[in-house]
Amino acid sequence: MYIVQIASECAPVIKAGGLGDVVYGLSRELEGRGNTVELILPMYDCMRYDHIWGLHDAYLNLWVPWYGAAIHCSVYCGWVHGRVCFFIQPHCEDNFFNRGCYYGCNDDNMRFAFFSKAALEFLLQSNKRPDIIHCHDWQTGLIPVMLYEIYKYHGMEYQRVCYTIHNFKHQGMGGVETLEATNLNRPEYYFQYDKLRDNFNPFAINFMKAGINYANAVTTVSPNHAIEAQTSDIGCGLGHTLHLQQNKFSGVLNGIDYDFWNPQVDRYIPNNYNWDDFEIKTYNKKALRERLMLADDDQKPIIAYIGRLDNQKGVHLVHHAMYYALGKGAQFVLLGSATEPAINAHFQHEKQFLNNNPDVHLELGFNEELSHLIYAGADMIVVPSNYEPCGLTQMIGLKYGTVPIVRAVGGLVNTVFDRDYDQNLPPEKRNGYVFYEQDNQALESAMGRAIDLWYQQPKEFKQLAIQGMRYDNSWNVPGAKYLEIYQWIKHHW
Numbered sequence: 001m002y003i004v005q006i007a008s009e010c011a012p013v014i015k016a017g018g019l020g021d022v023v024y025g026l027s028r029e030l031e032g033r034g035n036t037v038e039l040i041l042p043m044y045d046c047m048r049y050d051h052i053w054g055l056h057d058a059y060l061n062l063w064v065p066w067y068g069a070a071i072h073c074s075v076y077c078g079w080v081h082g083r084v085c086f087f088i089q090p091h092c093e094d095n096f097f098n099r100g101c102y103y104g105c106n107d108d109n110m111r112f113a114f115f116s117k118a119a120l121e122f123l124l125q126s127n128k129r130p131d132i133i134h135c136h137d138w139q140t141g142l143i144p145v146m147l148y149e150i151y152k153y154h155g156m157e158y159q160r161v162c163y164t165i166h167n168f169k170h171q172g173m174g175g176v177e178t179l180e181a182t183n184l185n186r187p188e189y190y191f192q193y194d195k196l197r198d199n200f201n202p203f204a205i206n207f208m209k210a211g212i213n214y215a216n217a218v219t220t221v222s223p224n225h226a227i228e229a230q231t232s233d234i235g236c237g238l239g240h241t242l243h244l245q246q247n248k249f250s251g252v253l254n255g256i257d258y259d260f261w262n263p264q265v266d267r268y269i270p271n272n273y274n275w276d277d278f279e280i281k282t283y284n285k286k287a288l289r290e291r292l293m294l295a296d297d298d299q300k301p302i303i304a305y306i307g308r309l310d311n312q313k314g315v316h317l318v319h320h321a322m323y324y325a326l327g328k329g330a331q332f333v334l335l336g337s338a339t340e341p342a343i344n345a346h347f348q349h350e351k352q353f354l355n356n357n358p359d360v361h362l363e364l365g366f367n368e369e370l371s372h373l374i375y376a377g378a379d380m381i382v383v384p385s386n387y388e389p390c391g392l393t394q395m396i397g398l399k400y401g402t403v404p405i406v407r408a409v410g411g412l413v414n415t416v417f418d419r420d421y422d423q424n425l426p427p428e429k430r431n432g433y434v435f436y437e438q439d440n441q442a443l444e445s446a447m448g449r450a451i452d453l454w455y456q457q458p459k460e461f462k463q464l465a466i467q468g469m470r471y472d473n474s475w476n477v478p479g480a481k482y483l484e485i486y487q488w489i490k491h492h493w
């Protein structure tokens, strides 16, 4: 099959979070199974150009219709760790992707509406006719709309769309101007509830709702989250839309790329290891302590948090986890970045306050290399999310023998099984600790059990970590599931 992925991120060249990992990892798996896969991405000024090989011009005169005129774009092509990627660079005063950031601009909706339009225009003009267009999150929600309302009539009638939602919280809103800019026009048509009109704001069109209504198949990133999104407020107002479209909606658990996230071959960690030489992990722990200038004390476990610092991630519990760990005599390492000024200020303040404490380190910012050392060096990783569509950090933790302590939401439920209380799996299949409520006591109940096991029954703790390492969370199974979905939409629509 010929598959084109269209997204706003692809790790490691463009990565703000888990979306980037998934776009890269899934593409690699699909290619490994004999499919042709290409990616279309924005050409941001701030992406990691050092991860692109052989960047060359691929299509220099792409004219993208926009507001009744057209914007001149160049398309460049290069390899990102083996994946063929096309980068779209518009030449216009808006400088859509030369903003020094991936997201967070006031006109994000216009930036990505333009990107979606440009991606389709590139396919059309360069005569690319993939079997499947797989697009991701709100940034590309308008793609199936434009495909079926415009491009279908210009020679793209056989393309089918799979749309994957990684986070319902960010849906992308626009007004009449978005319809004008993209040449969709006809507000009286699109502003209907079964089309693009937002379920709550009658004056807005909703990009994600558009994607759900127009794509041939819609997925989210874990089976449990697919249920949550339809039946609770976690669908952020799209529950009803999903319910109406339930025949084409499902949850496919993400995988992680074991070429990149694998302690046996990871080139960012000083000592490679696996479950049969698990003791080597302690050298990474030592290296982590040295790197972050933590006290070199073998008698303490290291507990880590890695992730964006925002309300989704349960920041109040992240904060509590830090002090609870210290109170229990453990060390704590946090790697995270906050986009919200108040949350950023809070953790900056904590960092200063704890500056002289030899048992804690807060690294505020994005640091891919350091994240690998933390996964390899820590004993436990805490993921106390308010909601979590899938969650990759617990899966990476498992692979690195770093025991996850998670709240029972979203994909965390599908991947972490409580050592003491899981009812469905025998003890030798369990791999971490799970808590349910959103308060400090709930977090403590799980963290306390984990830390106590580390201190009191180290052999048992090691056994638990190794059981986690044996889990297969690779892209193997999810890759096959996506191919089934692609086949289904290719033959049934």
Ligand SMILES: Nc1ncnc2c1ncn2[C@@H]1O[C@H](COP(=O)(O)OP(=O)(O)O[C@H]2O[C@H](CO)[C@@H](O)[C@H](O)[C@H]2O)[C@@H](O)[C@H]1O
Binding pocket: 016, 017, 018, 019, 021, 022, 166, 167, 221, 254, 306, 307, 308, 335, 336, 337, 365, 366, 367, 368, 371, 388, 389, 390, 391, 392, 393
């Ligand atoms: N400061 C930092 N420095 C270095 N690396 C950092 C970092 N902060 C995060 N990372 C890395 O970014 C990734 C984050 O994965 P998450 O599952 O937390 O994704 P996120 O919530 O962004 O995305 C959404 O999409 C993904 C993918 O579908 C879903 O798993 C998730 O539930 C959903 O919220 C991991 O690879 C992690 O190591």
